[in-house]
């Protein structure tokens with residue numbers, strides 16, 4: 001379980017709990033600011049539309065709990081809304097347009113740079129945000145000079161927990177996400193409505209959804225009857241706990257590496 005505003009992530013690393021003078025006094029040289037970006041969108045008949053924002057907040061909370069004591073890594077208020085126009089045919093999907101999300105990220109980047117911060121991680125928990133976040137990371141870097149990373153909540157290594165098919169194609173509301181919501185908010189999951197449905201596009205040679213030679217632009221109702229991709233019927237809260245545990249360890253390590261990374265020194269080390 002996790003509770004927003006409680007525990008190490010929120011008590012010790014939540015930037016807005018500081019006063020402006022405390023923010024001013026922070027050592028900005030290696031301070032890393034983490035902006036979680038989620039989504040509010042349909043996740044099938046069995047999961048709440050808050051699934052991606054919830055998973056993002058829970059994962060980053062656990063990752064901060066796994067940080068070394070005194071880490072100069074700061075969480076800023078999660079952006080619950082993302083770009084979800086692949087789900088707009090379903091009620092409850094609350095999406096920003098690409099332009100709006102772009103503008104919001106640019107404004108937050110400008111504000112952080114103005115406050116003196118030099119490093120930013122965009123922490124994503126929704127697949128539909130990925131392309132835009134990659135674009136915006138470079139835009140913010142070029143405009144402000146900040147070092148910007150794009151990272152995601154991910155799963156850690158869970159090949160022993162989920163099937164190969166699930167890890168490849170269970171991209172939305174399947175075993176992984178359902179288990180993760182169950183571990184945090186079991187009463188928000190309706191397992192009596194859980195189904196197994198994989199995208200019907202798996203047999204094409206070049207056309208695919210992720211990482212394919214010919215990447216298809218799709219809306220979810222063109223790939224799925226119920227709005228999901230994956231086998232939600234196999235979900236358990238124990239699997240969800242394992243995902244949080246393993247992804248938190250990996251993410252904490254990655255955050256420390258991002259905080260210590262010196263882009264300006266990269267070329268100097270290869271002379």
Ligand SMILES: [Zn+2]
Nearest residue numbers: 051052173177
């Ligand atoms: Zn999701």
